[in-house]
Amino acid sequence: MTRIGAGGRGSAILPATVLIVAKAPVAGFAKTRLTPPLSPVQAARLAAAALLDTLAAVRDCPLAHRMVALTGDLGAAEYGAEIAAALTAFEVRSQRGDGFGVRLANAHADAARAGLPVLQIGMDTPQVTSRMLADAAGALVAAGDALLGPAADGGWWGLGLPDPQAARLLADVPMSTPATGEHTRRALRSCGYRVGPLPMLTDVDHYDDALRVAGDCSGRFAAEMDALTAGQAAR
Known part of the structure; x- marks a missing residue:
């Protein structure tokens, strides 16, 4: 992978877009697979912490x-108020369309209006750092290939496209299955892309995932997870 700077403030600006696809962390709406053992409010707070860490990593990447x-x-x-304040550093658009694949494709189409290659991530990998994002965005710009970051569950956490319009293929990829990553890779190759690798990461989908990911974090997500586990241990 091509290394483009340290990814902190003061680095050369990378001519790329990072797109975060996110869900408002509302109790009963976000991270429902964490309940049980967490309550809906606890799960939503953990989701909020993950989103805040992700926003901070992208904000600190020179994009x-x-x-x-x-x-x-x-x-x-x-x-919500803290998230809204963090979002002032971003262009924010509403997701649109029926089905997750269609919403992803439409989000890429919206991001493509900036005329730059797009690196898309979610809010389920708070262990992502600005350095990791800078490396990925730099590789996307330098090589002109697609990038795919596999998730441990068979899906993917990151997708880089030099031509964001190619995201239309996502509308036909079965999402949230153990084979989503492989289906996406095949779809990219069928469009003539070479697919470069990103590191494999663990998505926070279940409670065991959250425990594992918290061990790789040092931000809000780890602090929120520590508070939750301490509260459960005190019962």
Whole structure:
């Protein structure tokens, strides 16, 4: 992978867009697979912490454009005011379309209006750092290939496209299955792309995932997870 600077403030600006696809962390709406053992409010707070860490990592990456495709009512979200303040550093658009694959494709189409290659991530990998994002965005710009970051569950956490319009293929990829990553890779190759690798990461989908990921974090997500586990141990 081509290394382009340290990814902190003061680095050369990378001519790329990082797109975050996010769900407002509303109790009963976000991270429902964490309940049980967590309550809906606890799960939503953990989701909010993951989103805040992700926003911070992208904010601190030297990018030409940052965008969030959001669904849900931020006014009803846990830590909603703090998230709203963090979003002032981003272009924010509402997700649109029926089905997750269609919403992803439409989000890429919106991000493509900036005329830059797009690196898309979600809010389920708070262990992502600005350095990791800078390396990925730099490789996307330098090589002109697609990038795919596999998730441990068979899906993917990151997708880089030099031509964002090619995201239309996502509308036909079965999402949230153990084979989503492989289906996406095949679809990219069928469009003539070479697919470069990103590191494999663990998505936070279940409670065991959250425990594992918290061990790789040092931000809000880890602190929120520590508070939750301490509270459960005190019962």
